Amino acid sequence: MNEASTPDQEEQTIIAPEITTDGQSASNVADILIVGAGASGAAVAWRLAQAGFSVVCLEQGRWINPAFYPTTEQNWEILGRHEWNWDPNKRGNPEDYPVNDSESDITPLMFAAVGGSTIHWTAHTPRFHPSDFRVKTLDGVADDWPLTYDDLDPYYDMNDMMMGCSGINGDPAVPPRSPRPMPPIPLGKDGEHMAAAFDRLGWHWWPSDNYVNSVPYKGRDACNYCGPVGFGCTRKAKSSTDVNYWPEAIRLGAVIKTHARVSEITIGADGRATGANYLDRAGNVHHQAARSVVMAGNGIGTPRLLLMSKSDAHPDGLLNSSGLVGKNLMFHPYAMTTGLIPDLSETWKGPMGNILMSQEFYETDPHRDFVRGYAYQLNRGSGPLFTALGGAHQPVEWGAGHHEDFAERFGHNITLAGIGEDLPEEHNTVTLDEQLTDSSGLPAPKINYTLSENSRSMMDHSIKSATTVLQEAGATRIMANPLLRGGGWHLMGTARMGDDPERSVVDKWCQAHDADNVFIVDGSVFVTAGAVNPTPTLQAIALRAADYIAHERDDLKG
């Protein structure tokens, strides 16, 4: 039977005979049922457990003991290519669901575990700009959000404290904000070299905000700059919700059921949610009753589950009266420009991502041939295998020129990743695949996504500007990838928020227009994408939604 689990218990877990919980007693009815234990689900669990709600979370993945992350293994690069690949189609763990991305320009990336994709993220954590919430008003494109930067500001702060943010204030590209809890991660020689190039051009740069500890923080170690931060952190120096929000939430009484794959949100005669059906590892079906359901399964998993949850009251899928569930899928397109700089060496030393960022081209400039803008993230090189395989670029050539090509790259490569603001388009969708299924036989999601002309122009501009910086920094060779196909880290827009029920799925509190006891708190609710990593924003939105429930929805408390 799936029962509450904790990190310590997980290693000793033995699958006992499964018991289907038909018929719920009052005590089995959770106030809040959260689907997904990743970035946003964890934040909601903590905040609502703190407010006295009974919270149960269903997570299809498991607890992962940080001691078992691949960076302690000699063959860590091979493990990173396979068992720990960011792409679920390549990883293929039983708890993953496959994604049909054959008709998408970008491959979606995700991770199924307690902590979700924060296990494998690089923890780069800039905030949205105020303008990101007003793109229709300012630039005449897409839609405005039904909330503002100021609405989220206190929740950004709350999240920064919980997750642990390293950084420094004074950045002229963003509004003033509360002091960062920790000083910045050192730039390293390579970062300082690139910062000097930006300075000579008079272009903006700033040390990145990171949810990576620059000093010990709340019982977690400081980073020791090992490099491949994207494969889990054995020191817990990189923040992930399994090491911060969840332990606190569990201490407050929240319960996680792992290996619990939700197959359907169940609906009562009144059209409101009654809980969820889920499958355990043995395939037995269970029901978790709840007064309220909070969806936190990411911008693909959430619309998938809503589309799977058809009923008489919701014939086109749950919460889909607007027809917008699964539409307006946004990624952040990445154009990768890598310079080979002989003056740099050992560029693998230090966190792979997040050295510094530039927001020189973030805001709309009418002199450019695109609206909105992009940011740069400066990324380091990596180990020998990842270098040989090319990273974002073509692999090192085979044959007579192999060793020369490898030597030119290894330890000398540094990348400016241009991350652009994607705009919502209804033809970019998540639907249910008619053939492909997960290991439980449930329909897999299918992605249809085409990069827009606006995003294409933006990415082309980012390559030109990155080339200028890299040349200024002394690059003798520059490689450009105009669109990183395997760069779909950020999944957004597929159940957008808004004031108009005909044009949105949830309101500004993340409460569904179609069922007042269902909330969505992941990237699905994003109206637009900004040009920065979305996790602090989606966690701030989740915390704000939790406060709304805590203050305005006493009816959901048993």
Place this chain on the structure above:
Amino acid sequence: MPTTDRQLTDVDRVVLTRVMDLIIPPAGDLPGAGGLGLAERLERASVRYGRLRSGLLTVLDAMSLDIASRIEGGFAALDEERQIAAITTVESDLPIQFSEFVELVYETYYTDSRVYERIGWAGRPPQPEGFDLEPWDPAILEKVRKREPFWREVSQVGYALR
């Protein structure tokens, strides 16, 4: 497309070793990828990571079907120039499978301790040792701090530009 459960023959292994040497040739005193005796490791890796095995088998099959190979009595009988030409043809005709094969060769070669030593890589896992970075120096921000704020200010009414 070959079945992925086909076992390699002795001839396959000879061809594989030679092809690996041409993919990653010798460097200084270090033999090429084939000469290092890595073919067996590569074969094992292809079993473990099934999605790459098809690339291995397809490339080996294609080598044996190469016209020059068939005339001369096999890939191994070709001179180096024609061996490289045969590989180039496979790369052109079967780009996906060839890239999977190259991935396997690189995975095998660039995780070998002798190669680590040659390229100056520590050859240890990233953890628990990590690396050192020079301490953070706030003086580096001196120039950029002087810049006027340039984010677009959005008021609740009117959304004025800064």
